[in-house]
Amino acid sequence: MKFLRKNAMQQHCLIVLAIAFCMVLFACSEEPPMKIGFVGGMTGRVADLGIAGRDGVIFAVEEKNQAGGIAGRMLELVVRDDRQDADRAKRAVGELLEEDVFAIIGPMTSSMAVVIKPIIDAGKTVTVSPSVKTDLLSAQDDFFLRVTVPLSSNARLLARTAVNDLHLRTFAVVYDVSNRAFTETWVNYFTGAVQEQGGEIIAREEFSSSPSVHFLPIAKRIMSSSPDAVLLLSNAIDTALLAQQLNKLGSRSRLFSSEWAFTTDLISFGGGAVDGMSSYHSFNANSENSRYLAFKKGFLQRFGYAPAFASVLAYDAATFLFTGLEKNPAREGLKKSLLEIESYQGLQSRFQVDRFGDVERKLFLTVVDDGQFKVVD
Numbered sequence: 001m002k003f004l005r006k007n008a009m010q011q012h013c014l015i016v017l018a019i020a021f022c023m024v025l026f027a028c029s030e031e032p033p034m035k036i037g038f039v040g041g042m043t044g045r046v047a048d049l050g051i052a053g054r055d056g057v058i059f060a061v062e063e064k065n066q067a068g069g070i071a072g073r074m075l076e077l078v079v080r081d082d083r084q085d086a087d088r089a090k091r092a093v094g095e096l097l098e099e100d101v102f103a104i105i106g107p108m109t110s111s112m113a114v115v116i117k118p119i120i121d122a123g124k125t126v127t128v129s130p131s132v133k134t135d136l137l138s139a140q141d142d143f144f145l146r147v148t149v150p151l152s153s154n155a156r157l158l159a160r161t162a163v164n165d166l167h168l169r170t171f172a173v174v175y176d177v178s179n180r181a182f183t184e185t186w187v188n189y190f191t192g193a194v195q196e197q198g199g200e201i202i203a204r205e206e207f208s209s210s211p212s213v214h215f216l217p218i219a220k221r222i223m224s225s226s227p228d229a230v231l232l233l234s235n236a237i238d239t240a241l242l243a244q245q246l247n248k249l250g251s252r253s254r255l256f257s258s259e260w261a262f263t264t265d266l267i268s269f270g271g272g273a274v275d276g277m278s279s280y281h282s283f284n285a286n287s288e289n290s291r292y293l294a295f296k297k298g299f300l301q302r303f304g305y306a307p308a309f310a311s312v313l314a315y316d317a318a319t320f321l322f323t324g325l326e327k328n329p330a331r332e333g334l335k336k337s338l339l340e341i342e343s344y345q346g347l348q349s350r351f352q353v354d355r356f357g358d359v360e361r362k363l364f365l366t367v368v369d370d371g372q373f374k375v376v377d
Contacts, residue, residue, distance in 0.1 A: 033076035034069070034329070036061065036321070037096035039106040039116070041084040045209055045237050048265040049108045049310050053130050054079060055303050056314030057105050059295070062302075064322055071329040075322075082107055084178070086115045097123045102331055105317050108310065109260075110134035110151075110182035117144055126334045128321050130313035133259070134181045135189070138358050143335060145357030147316045147346065151182065151258070152189045154280045157363060158231075158256060159193030161280075168228040168254060172203035174218060174242060175233035179209075179260075183233040186258060190231060202227055209238050219245035229254040232277075236263045240270030247273035259283075263308055267371050275370065280363045283309030284348050285373040292347045308373070316346040 038057050040050035061077045069075055078099050080092035089107065093116045096104055104120065104127040107113050113132040120127045120143050127144050133151035137144055162168045171194055175183035191201050203225040205218050219242065222230060230246065230253045232239045239261035246253070255277040257266075262279050270277075285308075287293075295315065299307045307315075324338035335357075343352050351361035365376045 031073040034073045035076045035078050035099055035101045037078050037101035037104040039080045039082050039092050039104060040108040042081040043083045045235050046084045046109060048236055048263045052308060052310035053108045053314040056311035057318045059299055059302060060315045060318035070322060070325050082112050089115050090119060093119045097125060103321055103334060109179050111179045113137060114181045128317045130317040131310055134185050136181055136185060139356050141356060145338060147320055147351060147359060148282045148313055149359060149361055151186050155186050155189035156193040157280050159190050160197060162229060163194060163197035163199045169199050170202045170228045171199060171231060172222045172225060172227040173201060173231045174205045176209045176238060177206045186233050215242050215245045219249055223249050223251055227253050229256060231256045233258050236261045236265035237269050240266050240274055243270050243273040259309060274368050278367045281309055281366045282361055282363060283312055284364045284375055285366055286375040287348045289348050295347055312347050320344050
């Protein structure tokens with residue numbers, strides 16, 4: 001009996017060891033997660049843009065992992081905050097490259113994209129931006145791609161609408177030079193288009209965004225020229241504060257802005273002062289697209305707030321990248337596989353990708369109406 005019990009115990013131990021050995025083999029055979037980087041400003045006055053973009057990417061990553069990942073590998077998102085600071089942005093991208101990410105989604109502003117471009121090109125790391133619009137990065141054979149149109153399209157279209165359709169003739173422009181790659185280029189394209197249509201820029205004011213900026217003096221100088229319209233090119237909070245000061249001075253000038261400012265912070269901080277403000281957008285606030293509506297519902301449940309343009313474009317950037325990785329689940333050749341897509345169906349509309357990674361997509365004239373963003377037909 002002792003012999004039988006001893007033999008049974010030995011067999012039990014062998015079985016346990018065999019199971020443990022198989023578990024080790026199985027664990028070793030599992031592919032490590034595929035790391036995807038995200039970089040955006042999630043601190044300070046641009047935080048609304050960066051956080052919304054990050055959440056759009058998180059949603060896309062979680063959705064893809066629930067569907068089984070890519071090529072049998074789960075996705076791991078590695079997030080870095082550039083704080084809208086050039087040195088910090090360089091360090092953030094360097095850290096992502098050290099993490100050995102397959103690709104990067106971001107940044108969210110043009111000035112940060114210009115700063116990090118040499119680093120991603122040197123590292124041959126595909127970077128897909130949801131919202132960078134500067135034309136300074138257009139038509140270049142590099143590793144920077146995007147899913148929104150270059151700002152020249154927005155600027156020219158807004159100028160034609162303002163002069164030809166709304167019959168406005170004189171314009172003042174206020175812009176934030178801390179994001180010069182975006183705002184200064186925007187001003188130049190808008191000015192040229194306004195002049196082509198017979199309008200005139202009669203006042204220009206610049207500032208560098210910070211909590212210490214006083215907008216009342218700027219508003220007073222703008223109003224002294226009595227423009228038909230004022231174009232505000234700054235983040236949502238600064239645009240809202242500028243609009244508040246113009247409103248206090250009794251301004252009746254028509255207000256325009258850029259896609260950059262059209263986040264929920266614009267309405268939260270601007271209140272009635274931003275009512276009637278208009279801008280051309282890649283985002284359709286009135287979209288009834290079933291895929292977008294499903295995303296909107298799921299996003300609201302996941303994060304507790306409704307998605308706006310930054311989250312939608314970030315989701316498009318992520319899923320566009322995933323499509324390229326599914327074709328070619330490796331770093332080498334990823335850029336080629338993305339450029340070969342040529343046409344991609346985003347959450348709300350289809351966009352076309354050219355050989356430089358620049359895109360064309362429909363723009364929507366959007367107005368703030370009673371505390372909501374609404375598309376004007």
